[in-house]
Amino acid sequence: MTTLRHNAKAVYVITFREFKKFVRERSRLLGTMARPILWLFVVGGGLSRMVQPEGGVSYLQFIFPGMIGMTILFASIFSAISIVWDREFGFLKEILVAPISRFSVVFGKAVAGTCISLVQVLIMVVFIPVLGIHITLAQFFLLIFSAGMLAFSLTSFGILVASRMSSYEGFNIIMNFIVMPMFFLSGAMYPVGKLPPVLKELTHFNPLTYGVDALKNVLLSGAAGTSMGPEYPLVFDLSIIAAFMAVAVVLANWSFRKAG
Amino acid sequence: MSNIKVENLTKKFEAATAVDGISFSVGPGEVFGFLGPNGAGKSTTINILCTLLSATSGRAEVAGFDCASSPDEVRQAIGIIFQDPTLDNGLTAYENLLFHAYLYDLDRVTARRRIAEVLALVDLTARKDDLVRKFSGGMKRRLEIARGLLHYPKVLFMDEPTLGLDPQSRNMIWEFIRTLKADTGITIFMTTHYLEEAESCDRVAIIDLGKVIAIGSPAELKAGLRGDTIRLVAKDNDALAAEVRERFGMDAKVSEGAVTLTVERGEEFLPALIKTIRAEITSVNLTKPSLNDVFLALTGKSIRDEEADPNNVMRAMARSSKKRGH
Secondary structure, three states: OOOHHHHHHHHHHHHHHHHHHHHHOHHHHHHHHHHHHHHHHHHHHHHOOOOOOEOOEOHHHHHHHHHHHHHHHHHHHHHHHHHHHHHHOOHHHHHHOOOOOHHHHHHHHHHHHHHHHHHHHHHHHOHHHHOOOOOOHHHHHHHHHHHHHHHHHHHHHHHHHHOOOOOHHHHHHHHHHHHHHHHHOOOOOOOHHHOOHHHHHHHOOOHHHHHHHHHHHHHOHHHOOOOOOOOOOHHHHHHHHHHHHHHHHHHHHHHHHHHO | OOOEEEEEEEEEOOOOEEEEEEEEEEOOOOEEEEEOOOOOOHHHHHHHHOOOOOOOEEEEEEOOEEOOOOHHHHHHHEEEEOOOOOOOOOOEHHHHHHHHHHHOOOOHHHHHHHHHHHHHHOOOHHHOOOEHHHOOHHHHHHHHHHHHHOOOOOEEEEEOOOOOOOHHHHHHHHHHHHHHHHHHOOEEEEEEOOHHHHHOOOEEEEEEOOEEEEEEOHHHHHHOOOOEEEEEEEOOHHHHHHHHHHHHOOOOEEEOOEEEEEEOOHHHHHHHHHHHOOOOEEEEEEEOOOHHHHHHHHHOOOOHHHHHOHHHHHHHHHHHHHHHHO
16 A cells, blocks of 8 residues: 555645646736636726616726636646646656555646646736725635635546546537536626526526635625625535535546546 | 566457467566567567566466556556657656656665766767757667666567667667677567567567467578578479479478579589579579578568558558647
8 A cells, every 4th residue: 555645745746747737838828817807807897888887887897707716617627637648748657656555646637727726826816906896804814715625626527527538629529518617607797686587497406506606705795685795604615615526536536446 | 486477378359369478587687689570479478578568368467467457566667669669759868767767666866876877878878958859869778768767677678679770770779689688687578570680689579470389599490491591583483492492302482473492502412403404583582591481481471571461551551640630
């Protein structure tokens, strides 16, 4: 049996590798940062002219938690999907024949995805004062905590999907049938309460809904009760994310073990 | 005491039996070659020994540990160089090695010392901070060998280590293998379908259709042929074979558009044969035995034929496009 310390080392080095590559690939870093900024200021900036502020929250402020959710969603899923790249280019074999447990591999990938997501969230935090949102230090930590939970669960979910993919061709399917619907049906762009009944029903099954709602709880607490504010209490959001995280981690492990 | 022990190992896939009840053992410090055409079961065997695949039945033991019940111990004790590259092209040579060192639980100081050591061994010290993406095929393979040695394995597995490399890189890799064997006494298990490579091994197992059909040193295997191979092409090969059988009482086989027979002192027999035979002979070829003849004698086909196999061409194309694409 390998020791816990040895496996912790493996988790560290798997995370270290992803980080190195993330920092090295400038285009990826720029791309992941450009997307939410584009949405926030171009889409948000345009729509904010048509949408009336409610509860003291403008539309631009309203979609900010959603943009953080989007950043986490993309960063987490992209990071997890790198397993498919690793398989395609053989590097996964180097990891699989190493004397470490399969759990460490999955856990390492999940930690890496979480860290990369959080770095991007920290960059987004710069916009909080720009958008005229005021948060306390406690709220800041709550924001990072919620973001971390969401990132960890989404990366695990991504690993579950990636371990089922044998080639990179499935990537578009994942983007079009999982990632984009998750984003649009999460309350990131519009209040869940104002959606047509069928779509509203669907948002209940989307884990990202609770992630975005948790972020709204932290960032838009002043608008609670209005349609611009959070739908559920923070504790409820975090409980659902925790449950989703548990299921995703277990299934990702099971699936990865089975696949390779 | 043997470093690899395989008993009655069988691996069945849904449609086919890839490995069919093979047994062999490899001693410490031996360079052991697994020779056979593509699809013979070489990679399947290596994958079982490396704990990447589980056997359907039978036992495999590496470095004293059972591959099925103690995979982690086996993994810590072995180094592997796979057929296809398994490096991270987005990391530098040094980072690839550092990653490996941590996966194999080396501490920081030991890792640093050994990375310098293996980089020097494969002559890549000057390139250690370059991205692997910029490396040639030969350099990548050398780096993989360096990585495989980093945790001082007892057994080094090499799956077709020189496949697709130019002759110069191939020679360089064989030099490493000989140096390694002399310096460290490591056991090396390699698969190959290059006959010249198999000739350089201490012992060779010839595998075909999932079965080990011969095992021994190249000299022993060739001695088993008891003679030289004569290859004759006639207008009517079947008639020639029949005539040789009748007149000389020899076992003449017709395959691949030629008649082959095995005789001792072929250079003396050949003139006598040509003088007496009536069939019209168009081409004569006399060869001293090679491992290909051993394979030919045992299976009636040549290992080299497999290289033109369309599947291999596809594989080779996939490999080169992968290289280009990355």
